[in-house]
Amino acid sequence: MPPHATSFPSLGPAKLSIKTKQHCLNVKQLMGQETGIIYLRGALNILRDDTDVEIKFRQESNFFYLTGVNEPDFQFVFDFASHVSYLIAPYIPEAERMWKGEPDTVEEMLQKYNVDQIVYEDDLARLIEAINPSSVFVLDTTDTTPISKVVPMDKIDICMLKPAMYESRLLKFPWEIQLIRKVTHLSSHAHITLMREVQFGKNESELQALFEWECARNGANYQSYLPIVASGKHAATLHYTHNNKWLNRKDNPDMLLLVDAGGEKNCYGTDITRTYPVSGKFSAEAKTIYNIVLKMQQVCEASKAVLDRLRPGTMWTEMQNLVIRVLCQELIRIGILVGDQEEILKLGLTRAFYFHGLGHSVGLDVHDVGGSVVPHLCYVNDLDRLIYVTSLYYSRKAGVFNCLGDEEDNVARSHFLLDRPLEANMIITVEPGLYFNDVSLKAWTGFPELQKYFNLELLQKYRKVGGVRIEDTVLITENGYENLTIAPKTVDDIEALMAATHPRN
Amino acid sequence: MPPHATSFPSLGPAKLSIKTKQHCLNVKQLMGQETGIIYLRGALNILRDDTDVEIKFRQESNFFYLTGVNEPDFQFVFDFASHVSYLIAPYIPEAERMWKGEPDTVEEMLQKYNVDQIVYEDDLARLIEAINPSSVFVLDTTDTTPISKVVPMDKIDICMLKPAMYESRLLKFPWEIQLIRKVTHLSSHAHITLMREVQFGKNESELQALFEWECARNGANYQSYLPIVASGKHAATLHYTHNNKWLNRKDNPDMLLLVDAGGEKNCYGTDITRTYPVSGKFSAEAKTIYNIVLKMQQVCEASKAVLDRLRPGTMWTEMQNLVIRVLCQELIRIGILVGDQEEILKLGLTRAFYFHGLGHSVGLDVHDVGGSVVPHLCYVNDLDRLIYVTSLYYSRKAGVFNCLGDEEDNVARSHFLLDRPLEANMIITVEPGLYFNDVSLKAWTGFPELQKYFNLELLQKYRKVGGVRIEDTVLITENGYENLTIAPKTVDDIEALMAATHPRN
Structure with a gap:
């Protein structure tokens, strides 16, 4: 019997209808900040080892959450004061267009994504200067190379964004x-x-x-x-x-x-x-x-x-x-x-x-x-320790302990499904x-x-x-x-x- | 009509029958060295961004060429003087075995791979001390962190291995x-x-x-x-x-x-x-x-x-x-x-x-x-330049210019199919x-x-x-x-x- 005899209706790639602006506003509200900007850098194209073989592109999840962009080399700025979202697009040189195709125009991007303005990467510095943000909120994993050329390091906050982002992402x-x-x-x-x-x-x-x-x-x-x-x-x-x-x-x-x-x-x-x-x-x-x-x-x-x-x-x-x-x-x-x-x-x-x-x-x-691993938290013998360490191992690989201090303490904190009730619109x-x-x-x-x-x-x-x-x-x-x-x-x-x-x- | 109605005989994963030892000996001969060792580090498991999602593993090509190993976290040493090949296996802790399964035993690895000895990673230092190599040949892209703890940097040669490896890989x-x-x-x-x-x-x-x-x-x-x-x-x-x-x-x-x-x-x-x-x-x-x-x-x-x-x-x-x-x-x-x-x-x-x-x-x-891009090398106008730059762009992304000096000069050198005749056992x-x-x-x-x-x-x-x-x-x-x-x-x-x-x- 052929695998597709019991066919599911073919869907094809769906048009995006994700209201990412709403995600930005929600994160802002959860942070309780009235000024400053969010700055994120999206995933880049990656080549395998010492070759020209491209790895299948997958956008970084937080970047997708705020932008809906599933293409490489973008950046993003959301201004808390004005509520304006800026998508910073890469400039694709003519020579590359022959090989990779014409990129979306500004109009196409504005139609495709739920953002307010498109800015090309060369204008990032001018944009940031114009906004002159009091703070720049980034994730502790964000590559801040581009933004740190324009903003002094002491304005960059790597701690406040993540908890709000995670809280926002938890409730769908x-x-x-x-x-x-x-x-x-x-x-x-x-x-x-x-x-x-x-x-x-x-x-x-x-x-x-x-x-x-x-x-x-x-x-x-x-x-x-x-x-x-x-x-x-x-x-x-x-x-x-x-x-x-x-x-x-x-x-x-x-x-x-x-x-x-x-x-x-x-x-x-x-x-x-x-x-x-x-x-x-x-x-x-x-x-x-x-x-x-x-x-x-x-x-x-x-x-x-x-x-x-x-x-x-x-x-x-x-x-x-x-x-x-x-x-x-x-x-x-x-x-x-x-x-x-x-x-x-x-x-x-x-x-x-x-x-x-x-x-x-x-x-x-x-x-x-909201919890990549849910360890059992009481230990009676070596195997408990072994299980605990296993959980910890995977949690650490997942990077959930970044900048949070003591690891043992954070197993519980990082998996807060353990200490908070379920809420509507969680998906588990x-x-x-x-x-x-x-x-x-x-x-x-x-x-x-x-x-x-x-x-x-x-x-x-x-x-x-x-x-x-x-x-x-x-x-x-x-x-x-x-x-x-x-x-x-x-x-x-x-x-x-x-x-x-x-x-x- | 179902896609698999015209079925090709199912093959399944083949047993490896790659004589990688022969590859090592060939590389040695092409290098013309009688002493020293090759040291390579295989690809590691990679997690996507700030998550615990594993990226589908793919071994680094040169490492696979010399070892046939398609598992993460291995290292490899080949001794030119004794012709003995050593596969350095990672130690998998008990806790991880519960999650990832039992790794191959030494006997299983010796049966599976065309290598002479299995050494666990903790013994790398002792192995290198015992061999006491005059030179350690690595690729310019090899992560030398483990080996450089045991061998002084001036013994590590990053230039001789690559051309021989590439020549060997060109003729199948x-x-x-x-x-x-x-x-x-x-x-x-x-x-x-x-x-x-x-x-x-x-x-x-x-x-x-x-x-x-x-x-x-x-x-x-x-x-x-x-x-x-x-x-x-x-x-x-x-x-x-x-x-x-x-x-x-x-x-x-x-x-x-x-x-x-x-x-x-x-x-x-x-x-x-x-x-x-x-x-x-x-x-x-x-x-x-x-x-x-x-x-x-x-x-x-x-x-x-x-x-x-x-x-x-x-x-x-x-x-x-x-x-x-x-x-x-x-x-x-x-x-x-x-x-x-x-x-x-x-x-x-x-x-x-x-x-x-x-x-x-x-x-x-x-x-x-032997040539990832074959550019046209004579330029009559801007578009030639554009095409040239395009080729260069992709070549550079492929890393073919590492440690070779001037780029323009190397477009030709890096694509030597242009200046050498075809030979039997090339696949093009x-x-x-x-x-x-x-x-x-x-x-x-x-x-x-x-x-x-x-x-x-x-x-x-x-x-x-x-x-x-x-x-x-x-x-x-x-x-x-x-x-x-x-x-x-x-x-x-x-x-x-x-x-x-x-x-x-």
Whole structure:
């Protein structure tokens, strides 16, 4: 069956209708400043190493947020006093136009972007002199080379802009919601296509390529992050991106495939994970584990679903604790964990199987402002430390600690979904998981004092399930939530969908 | 008709069988040094801007050439005296293994790569101390931070390695030829798929996505360069990579589509261009222009085809001059250029329509060592200067002038295909073109003294053809050449191929 037989209506590149001026005004208001300017420099074209091969261009997210410009070499100024936004365009020499084409004219740029004035780069100095700003607010990562030639360094503030920018980006405007809804729908469709097309004998890389093609032909030419297409035990490796294994029936006829992937369109992305059997039919063990994860997402104690509790005011930490409690109950119920529930919870033994956060904000970046990693903050042993350091490692790579001082202290501060209630117009993931990760299990079951809590024989039986994650991208609304993800996720729905292309022997 | 109905046999990721040790020995021989070591640092994982989004990893080409390693954070040492090659592997902490998976063991690396010893990064200093090299040869672009901690700076030579490396990379080994042949075949297949699938109403971006999918599902998960999918007049923009226009029949029912794209597999790429009518049928004007370009490639004066003259010993400059002569004859024949052929050639007026080189080397980089740009080296007027500067601009971006001194002098030196004969085992492109580029034509026809040579009315008639380029990647053999490109390119063959999916009204 051809991958595009179940075609999603072709969208093509959408016309931008992002009111970036509104973003500027919002940031200004959050900063509480009446004068000064924002200055940002957009991403440049990058060549690979010592070659002339261009890297596919992707605008820096904050620059896109304020300008909507997805072309290289632009700069931007927003004047707080006059509310005038200036897009500073690069000058493209004649010789380059022969090779790269005519750039947009001033009129075309004014029509295309939600800015007030176009200025060419040679006039940046004159513009800044004319405005004569009291302060220049930049991000701590902004290249200030051009602006620092015109403005004394003591006028440049690298601290105030970022928190306001992040706060603004956390609560989405209607046009942002519409973009993310669209890209989540088309990415859901790509997940459905993979469910139909997966077969033993294929390679993970081909499925990744199919996912990207399904997104691209529906208008999402970028991926929000490197896709994870992980079969069998690789599903337990959280950031597995090798995607190069063959799906071999002989290795494991009950093999699960975990696909964590989302398209990106106009710089706005999504984040979705589905896990399903390559054969089209869950084994008994796989179904047990899968339904635990589904329960973690859907049906919690006292019939209170996590998803049903998503609404403004809900504390995310509460949700995380709830999910861990469900996981604990279920692992005791099926016998992998043995002992008193409260004792096991206190020891944090569930973290042998589930060692990441319940979710994060999604937007211009997949781990959007508001929390790229949600670490568990209490430590009882070495593995906690190990998990903590892991989180920290990734957070540091993400640069979230810049100019904030002590790192330990900032893990919490940088992931404030932990200490503030949900609000309408947040877009977040809900992504419980359960993994049989070799490194983690070896560490946990290696502590002699903890071994009595694990049924090692039963653990061995479930180990071949590999790992399960179910991840939806959802919008918090005034009265609850809208699940933007429309790919099936119950065992029955998945098996029904796969039945047509996976006849039972 | 589904894009993959004409399926190419699925290849999947190939096992590496690149004898990189041979590459090291060859580089050593070309350097003529008996002692010292080569030190290279491979590419690192890169995160996008101030986020934790990983950029798709691509090894630095020279590092891949000597090691075959396509993973981040490796280093490499080759000892000239003992001929022992050392792969320096990164140490992956336990915490990271939970997230990224277990790295290869020493045994696995020794099996996977053609190296003699594996050393972990902490042992680099001890290794270098043990070897105690007289010189450390690095590329001028190598990050020497790790090695310079162990070796005094005056032992580090940044000049000798590069020329030898480039010379070695220019003449391909059998396993390299096999990789490029394979990727050229599967990319040719992807071009054929696009010919079948192109239709009015589609967007250039969808066709790009289809090309990438066709490559990826046949095992080439990378593109050798950003694809150019250029409809109508955009075909005249040489490095058009926006690829976002709709193919609108109302704009131009005779619209041509130029697709310049090639897959990449195991870091080896290819470079192919095909140009064809969206409708499936060439208009009279399009056919005229197309056949001129085909003649430039195939059937030159006195029945001497360029392709037929490709063999060891042939001077590339001779080929370029031949092609320009054919172009001149043909443009006079159809009446766009008016006047005496020798006079027109002397004035270089063909460059109004054809302003790039006839070809370049292909390998680990698409514009491989041996010439990324082949500029015309004689200047008669401002536009020559403009073209020259353009070439220079792109060359400079490619970094080919590093530590070589005067730029003007080096345009020729850096593109030595111009001053040396072809040799067996070179892989090069042959890519004549003919373009109606607004910037170029405006410049050329703007010189009052040149206007008499142009039939402006006729020029107007042909202008809507946009541009045509036909580009094959070919291997120079002992006795001639092998065209690795297998996509059709005559008008008849293209129309026959497209007929099934483009019925005539």
